[in-house]
Amino acid sequence: MSFLIEPETLLESIDDYTIIDTRFELMDQTKGQQLYESSHIPGAVYFDLNKDLSSVPKKHGGNHPLPDETTFTDKLRSIGITPETKVVIYDQGNAMFAARLYWLLDHYQHPTVRVLNGGFDRWKALGYPVTSVVKRKPMSSTPFVRNDELIVDIDYVIEHKDDFNITLTDARSLERYLGQTEPLYHKKGHIPGAKCFDWQQVLNSDGTFKSTAELEEVFKDLNKDEEIILSCGSGVSACMNYLALKSLGYKNVKLYPGSFSDWISHPELPVETNQE
Structure with a gap:
């Protein structure tokens, strides 16, 4: 799949890439930075979900609103990203936070981005080098242009979620989707x-992505000619389904960044606990 890079491929030409570490833990929000400082792939820089890949939550907009445009693009320029830069993103093992950054780079139309298949866990398991040394990158002055066709807001969802040619999806687990458990909201x-299209269905047990044939089976009920709206809890794990659907040739896929956490910030809006 074109969005992936295998560890051995990265190792062979590691100096050709700008590598970004996105490890994060929702229940311990300093853990990702600590993991990075302790050990990371040589040359990698760190992007934090809260500080770099999101803006500060407000009353509405969800728990992880999209980052401010100036703040995010300044961050990209601060590590020297230009249109020619080949970017590799990795997470601990399941790629969820890497997928969020991948989607953001698509949103800002960066042409060459890959996700490390199996993440840092697989890199270490293969015995490949790690370091605690943090290196500064030269800055760039690259302009970035957003593609807002990849986004929908709550008003769009309210108006169109029941349209016959649009499918709204939820990437959370079936248990959370059904309201059997809810650890965050x-x-x-x-x-x-x-x-419900649980994002964990796109992965094998070792954190690598399933094959194209297996992903086709996961998403067989989605029509490639129709519009797909992705949601989850706060617009993060839904990006895993974005990766998978893009690799399968789905063209009209949009993210509702606020997702369920935005929806429930409006007390007048209903929620369901039945299987759709």
Whole structure:
């Protein structure tokens, strides 16, 4: 799959890439930075989910609103990214936070981005080099242009979620989708009309991505000619399904960044706990 890079390929030409470490833990929000400082792939820089890949939450907009444009593009320039830069992103092992950055780079139309298949766990398991040395990158002055066709907001979801040619999806686990458990939010369930496509279904048990044939089976109920709206809890894990669907040739795929956490910030909006 074109969005992936294998560890051995990265090792062979590591100096050709700008490598970004996105490790993070939702329940311990300093852990990712600590892991990076302790050990990372040589040359990698760190992007934090809260500080770099999101903006500060407000009353509405979800728990991980998209980052401010100036702040995010300044961060990209601070590590020297230009249109010619080949970027590799990695996470601990399941790629969820790497997928968020991949989507953001697509949103800002950066042409060459790859996700390390199996993440840092697989890199270490193969005995490849790691370091605690943090290196500064030269700055660039690259302009970035957003592609807002990749985004929908809550008003769009309210207006179009029941359209016959649009499918709203929810990437959270079936248990959270059904409201059987909810570790993060004050309401349980899902946006009415959303279909459950658990993001963990795109991965093998070792954190690598499933084959194209296996992914086709996971998403067989989605029509490639229709619009797909991706959601989850706060617009992070849904990006895993974005990676998979893009690799399968789905063209009209959009992210609702606020997702369920934005939806439930409006108390008048209903939630469902039944299988759609």
